Amino acid sequence: MRVRSRPFLAVAGVAAVVVATAITLIVTGGGSGGSTGGSGGTGPVCAQLVVPAYFAPQYWAQAAAAKPPPADMILDITGVGAGTAPQPRFQALVRQAQAAGITVLGYSSTVDGQRPVAQVEADVRDYAAWYGVTSIFLDRVSGQPQQVPYYRQLASYIHQAHPGAQVWLNPGVYPDQAYMSIGNVVMVFEGTYAQYVAAVVPGWAKSYPPADFAHTIYDTPAAxxxxxxxxxxxxxAGHVYVTDGSGSNPYQALPSYWPALVASATGGCRDPR
Structure with a gap:
């Protein structure tokens, strides 16, 4: 995520997992289709809850136990990408998540379009080989028109290597509209609640379905x-995260009101899976 400069993680066995500021987890409650509509069943489709998090492993279990359970998690090993070697503890966490029916996506920073393509492509290969993860979350996306060919090349590589894989993009703001044809999901807001209240949605965004957009809102009081x-x-926004976390890393834990957030986002609706 764009909120802070993220450190590399030197992992040495299980002890390093506790220093989990380099783990990113995105959790999506419910299935695709936003917060209304859907086929089959009764009632609206559950809102999708997205949790960008740099937190200790126990929060994985707490997030995964939400009802409805998460649909997607994003695994970040180093704050930049997959690292230089597989980490057994993370391999176990990924297996547990996948066994629960959760899709895990691998985190790769693009450094605003300045990271060499070959390094991001190496992340794609390593996440697949080491963790069985084929979908990718591209962070620090520039969102500028001059970088469109760069991101289109990366998305094409991911889809060619793993047909059916998802590509998530995080510019943190509404990007040049061309990016909507590149990512399956684009995170178009990442900021405080105060900033969110004043945010403006461009007119072109209304022509896309909610499932294409993610909003992340931190420093949000419970009220x-x-x-x-x-x-x-x-x-x-078809994918939403709300937290009272604040400061340089508002994602170091689940929000203090996590159970209430899940209930508020999904109450009275159905899980389409």
Whole structure:
């Protein structure tokens, strides 16, 4: 995520896992299709909860135990990509998540389009070989038109290497519209609740389905969670995360109101899976 400069993680066995500021986890509750509609069953489809997190392993279990369970997690080993060697502890966590039916995506920073393509492609190969992970979350996406060929090349490589894989992009703001044809999901807001209240959605975004967009809202007081979720729905976000975390790393733990957030986001709706 773009909020902070992320350190590399030197892993030495299980002890290093506790120093989990380099783990990124994105959790999506429910299936695709946003917060309304859907075929089969009754009631609206559950809102998708996205949890960008740099936190200790126990939060994996807490997030995965949510009802409905998460659909997607993003694994970040180093703060940049897959690292130089597989980490057994993370391999076990990925297997557990996949056994629960969760799709795990591998984190790779593009450094605003300045990271060499070959390094990102190496992340794609290593996540697949070491963790059985084929979908990719590209972070620090520039969102600028001059980098469109760079990101199109990366997305093409991922899809060719792993047909059916997802490509998530995180510019953190609404990018040049050409990026919408590159990513399966684009994270178009990442900021504080105060910033979110004042945010403006460009007119072109309304022509895309909610499933194409993710919003991440941090420094959100408990009293404002309902309003944040309402705004996200009104603004066409199919993937949403709300947390009271703040500071240089607002994702180091689940929000203090995690159970209530899950209930608020998914109450009265159905899990389409």
């Amino acid at each position: 404002d969670v309902t309003n944040a979720l309402r705004l996200a729905t009104e603004r066409g």
